[in-house]
Amino acid sequence: MTRTATIRQTRGDPCKDWTLEVSGIAKNYGATCALRNASLRLRPGKVHALLGENGAGKSTLVKIVVGAIQPDRGRIALNGVPTRFAGVRQAIAAGVIPIYQHLSLFPHLSVLENLSAFAIAGAAGLRAGPSLVPRATARAWLDAVGLGCDLDLPVERLSVGERQLVEIARGLGQRCTLLVLDEPTAALTHDETDRLFGVVRRLCAEGTAVLFISHKFDEIEALADDVTVLRDGVAVIDAEPLASLSRAELVRAMLGDMVESGDRALPQPGGPVLTATGLRLGPADTAADITVRAGEIVGLAGLVGSGALELAAALAGARPVAAGTLAVRGEALPPGDRARAVAAGVGYVPADRHAEGLFGPLAALQNASSSTVALFSRGGLLRPGGEAAALMPWLRRLNLHPFQPERPAAGFSGGNQQKLLLSRNLAVPDLRVLVVLEPTRGVDIAARETIHDALVEAAGRGVSVIVASSDLDEVMALSHRILVVRHGSLDGELPRGTGRAALMDRLAGRRAA
Template sequence: MDDVILSMRNIHKRFPGVYALKDAKLDLKVGEVHALLGENGAGKSTLMKILGGIYQADEGDIYINGKKVDITGVHSAHANGISIIHQELCLAPNMSVAENIFLGREDTKKGLRFVNFAEMNKKARNLMDSLGLRIEPTDIVGSLSVAQQQMIEIVKALSVGANILVMDEPTASLSKKEVEMLFETIEELKRKGISIIYISHRMEELFRITDRITVMRDGQYIGTKITKETTRDELITMMVGRELKDLYVKSDHEIGEVVLEVKDLNKKGVLNNINFSLRKGEILGIAGLVGAGRTELARVIFGIDKYDSGVIQIEGKEVKINSPLDAMNNGIGLVPEDRKKQGLVLIRSIGYNVTLPVLSRFIKGARVNKEIEEEIVQNFISKLSIKTPSMNQAAKNLSGGNQQKVVIAKWLATNPKVLILDEPTRGVDVGAKAEIYGIISMLAKQGVGIIMISSELPEIINMSDRVLVMHQGSIAGELKHDELNQERIMHYATGGMKNVG
């Protein structure tokens, strides 16, 4: 295997009470895009943190170009040509592109301590030209799009001589056009002989840009497949240890009376004359392209943003929703699209997060009824199958799928009549997706009205009883379950007329 640039062998890593990696391995070839796939908690991040010098392995060996190396820290990883581009970008928004690329390694004028900005900008320009990037070295990073900032992270990695790049969920916050821009850059990196380890839950991306796929499960190596010789179903079976024939769990049940009605809702420049109803036990999907107004609609209904005009009714009665507290008091819950920033207090426990909206149930004056608190939390840990050693576990230590379940549990504790789910399976693995679909179906069967906003059309099509498609702040079309297909949804989402066949 002369073309192998990286080999990780027999990697073991233990944490208190947890065997995070057990005999894990990975081979990476020169100029290859190699996907690392597995459910949340499979050990992918731990393995990459060992490669990047953030953790050290308890056992095992790492070889670069056939030579055994000891990676003792981040600087050691950089010295061996390894750079990790994390999902949360590490850039200084108030500094220029060139300043970010060479942060801590600035050019100084000979004999002086002053930064040689001209030379630094020139080097940054050359690096960006090599990838065909139309970004100026003097641009302020905070003014750039997320996709452009990601490109700066790639250039920054190349500036330290990286020939092995790790990309962790690089498309999570990108639009379709920006994803294409990233893929073009990845192809250019391949042509230059740069090797890439690509972590993503989006199967369609893996089949588009990767050469091989390594699957991990429960901290162990399961197998490596040549991308063009495998299938989605085979990879899913490897990931979860069983076939997922019924990914979309949806029960047949009777849909009840109207629980939520929105009439002539307007917010200047954001929402235009929105009208729809939601019934008890119904899953109402809301589809549309990025910027169509889906999240903005959810924020208005939940009282985060105020609307200019219109009427919101709950069970036939007009309600005034000027704040999230008003929404909660009227039986509305919202699972936001960004669980880490908007849905959870990451440093606090599962128990703290689940009970945050219902503190009055077990706190009376200065007295805290711990038994009631624990009963509430343990009920949802059991009901939603939240994998945790304890209700006192910090939310930040949970996998993405389990974090999402905690956010859902928080709102279920309020006994909502209406639950709005904004991108409910974003950033979770396929096994956790199936579990979340099961939870959504269970809630609908219990009579909760569900509004599900999603960018994943298979999710919308398979889980919704009815779908509203938004375009530029308006409802462009409405489709019943038996009318749903990707072509009709995209017709409306791109501004098509309502007479589509």
């Protein structure tokens, strides 16, 4: 890691090389490890881009920087002084100003009142009256961001871009040393984005450091000086100059280049099983036609926000669609109806296993059997032992660990929770289609191998398997063919054996000449 070190003489203190220096940060949520070893070093007067796929730990790191949560381990230094913020208010007082994706303004209050929000929040108890910022000061703040609006206008009457500028203006009033912009352009028009970038560049010229979180490569290249890339809670690119890195290198850093045995033997596909015709997620999306054959594993790959997960969910009947039809072996299936889909033998493992998959307080066995309750009940009564007989073989086969089927699902590790969701579907009688989203996200290597084996084995039984994953190695290792998803629809197909680089190029929207 070579960096052209420009030792900056900031107020005569050589320690103040970095505005913000964060190193060795770890953060766990229960059994889930969000950050393992994250670092972030921001130079004064520079825009620093933070990149990473969903789940890489970006938002956790940002929350730590702005004082919203506390790290388990690691050190934070602001202008060379070791710091630990007890809360967002303390961070703001120290000059770390967060601008969120979801605006934190009060829509019914006036611009002036919004600009005064930090001052009001800082006032103690009922002692002082509403401490509004003097109008002249407020005006000066707005001028600094090039906003000439009426101070008494309710914020809800401003455009989204103007509101964002109000938020930045509010931050500037706080002796801003570090501005944190979390996906600030998500809701902005092109012109508003340009205006925002102009303001950011002007702030940088005055010595403010800016942390810029975005998924849009064009914006990052236009604005950022340095870059840090997080993957699985680790900084894989640590504060390197953006100019020294290509876009492909960044994508590779984000997605990882762990080499996996791409030579897993896949079964020979049979006749068509699942057909989707004219499928549109939203009314503006391009229609997609997808056919999956028996014993075939089809990968759906796309960058974050591409719609790959949503498209896969739609194929399982797990979400409504704007248009299109689904059929399993020629029999029509109403989209968005999971009850009918399960009856037709369509299994589904959702991406967010806690919110959409698990019954946390219920026993593992009952989690595994939720799609097949009818199978082991007769006349409305549960057959004694029927549940265990139907599900235990699957739990054993997937090597549930610890093997305690009566233990609540919440007490298992991520990998074993995933095995429960997989058993739930594998136990469905006459399973024809299995749609799996993020099959191994947050799962250890051993469980990952078990889960991959189980998917290939299911395909070997003639099940059509659809794997949508942001883990490219996984998609490449498992799929007969890979469907590229961009902007909510299909953007071509790649055969098995396609190289990693070619796949990444396609995901980023570049076609081989």
